[in-house]
Amino acid sequence: MKPLEDVRIIAVEQYGAGPFGSVHLADLGAEVIKIEDPRFGGDVGRYVPPYFEEEDSLFFETFNRNKKSVSLDLSTDAGRQVFEELVKTADVVYSNLRGDVPAKIKIRYDDLKHLNPAIVCVSLTGFGMTGPRQNEPGYDYVLQGLAGWMELTGEPDGPPTKSGLSMVDYSGGLVAAISLLGGLHAARRDGVGMDCDVSLYDTAIGMLTYPATWHMNAGFSPVRTHHSAHPSLVPFQAFEASDGWMVVGCAKEKFWQRLAPLVGHPEWAEAESPFGSFSGRQQNSVELLAQLEAIFRTKTVDEWLSVLYPASIPCGPINDVEAALKDEHTIARNLIVETEHPRFGTVKQVASPVRVGNETPEYRRAPQRNEDFDYVLRELAGFDDDAVEKLSADGAFGKRADPVEVETAAEAAGR
Template sequence: MDAPLAGLRVLAVEQYGAGPFGTQLLSDLGAEVIKIENRNTGGDYARALGPYFIGETGNDDASLFFQSINRNKKSISLDLKHPEGRAALHKLVAQADAVANNLRGDVPKDLGLTHDALSSFNPKIVCAHCSGYGRTGPRASWPGYDYLMQARTGCFSMSGEPDTPPARMGLSMIDFLGGTYMALGLLAGVIGARSTGKGRDIDVTLFDAALSSLCYLGAWTLNSDYAPARVRRSAHPSLVPCQLYRTADGWIYIMCNKEKFWPILCDLIGCGELARDPEFSSFDKRLARRDALTEILDTALQERTSADWLERLDGKVPCAPIRTPREALTDPELAGSGRVETLELADGTPFQLLSSPFRSAGRADHHACPPLGANTRTVLRAAGLSDPDIDHLFECGAI
């Protein structure tokens, strides 16, 4: 069985994080993603991004950051500012379903990556844009990055412990979210184009991705006097107990997000009387006495190690150990599960990556992203250019 997106062709004018992450979701599902890079400027900036590289090859495909978000793609070199490079792009567009980019908001128009600029070559083409602040308005020309969006939309103010400086999330979640939204919008546009025969522009901004992530906290803030704030021990703003608790050798996260878990927790930790105490009989009452309850539960949970409590609570009360990434990645449960895969650079150097999160009948063959421009000649031939045509593009600097 073919992968779900087999037959979908996406041209990707992308760099760094959000765009490549989004198009990798598509390539993981079987889409043909052709990464268009400009050799004259070094290609995708992430190709040189350290500090960790695969072996000591010095190749432009050896950045672990780059490979982590560019799996299963092809790479061609085109200078889209060069008239003949732009003409080659139009040949590719005629055979593609979509063009994705995560450039600064004012750049797609300059490079001719909008539906208006490309529809004469393919009226069904979908142009998906993921910029910092959008392609119009006073911030269109502003550079925009994940951490800035977290700061602008309130995420910093909700992360970390009270009475400490505002903190960002530990991962670039806005890049990941923005890229995912772009991929989803692109697919929606392609479905629409196949139905109507007309493509369109689809816009996602990192700012909107961050703002929309406020979700129910945004609704609470807009419709009440609620003011999102940092809560000690990464606690839920209203559900108690749902936070970090001390154990004999560290921490455990317990999440009684339904009332039914509260009496089960009390019985399993030897505090059955708490379940019958009217002062702690509901979420509202436990919230009002959160500090007192934290002290009680800390005392009880410090009688055993985290591993002991996990063995006792797992599958009965929602809980989790507090792990480092290395501990998570070396969990015996991952062995043989396919969640970690080994790929090879073009020169045969092996390396490991986290695999696609998608599980489906029909799986795309996984491979590393090749060196910059490795697929240029093959892809341009398939678009109808002859070898002399391609040689000319090399000679004139369009490739």
């Protein structure tokens, strides 16, 4: 069996953060059933430009492989009836909505424990389900600013800068997945489920790590550093070569002992040198880094790496995305996977970095909206044809609204 093949997750999820967390679980074999609200045309990720047609997008493919989909309107009594039958068969209800929405739509543990006492309810929200910001929508860009990340990123004389990737969303998804697995373990051990109140805000603050510790205990004030330099280790930063950029770092004294001769200054590594220790290099960083920058500009990236790699000095080129995806180590680690899609043909994407055991994961394309209707309604929920027809007539599976209605309804629902 796959590691999580005996786990069923009902996912009221959308867009990036939530689906990013659950896709790793799906890759490990968990059955992830996406509940897609027909009032909004399903997961909004289906319509992310520029690479989308009708209800399929390459964005959606990235976050939803190996999952199943059913259209279900939880705002109707009939839709709720279906949802509750699914909860009885599930291990987890997983969502990423605004902080006040899980309580409003009744998907917290106290709302569902009568159906399944061991159900684990994981709510990944922008700001959590308590606190003064709980009703605010949470977006990666906003949270990178709120949590101090942007103030730390960029050149000292430049503007605050966000990460090139949605790192709060992705980190939040992984935190939610860890919380889910912890809750599931406890529920199976004790027979009692729980709420897991996870937020992007908590994640972003938590990832301030040691700069936060330094600040709160020693008055340290983080500042942006030139060429992305490490705040305390010198040298450890981006350096410009004659034809591009690379990172060179001396995280241990032994690396500095090896680097000094390679840049033509073995005396820099001597004990009496002002650069001969961590503290000395930090105190004299302006002088040292100016000299290193001039030296590194005299050769190409490949020329420098050809001597730095054999010396086992931490280093590497600053690749663009194409180069990173073509790197021989990317290929050797099987980090590019392929799925077959009826609209896009063969879709290449990056694999999950989560590794459990030696079995190679299987990859199946993301589901088209409502693709698994019959399986979910008839096999899992146990409804016969007459019951499905009545549920449909009662609005359980909804119908697509026009774009203006979708936007208005989404805003009202906190999506």
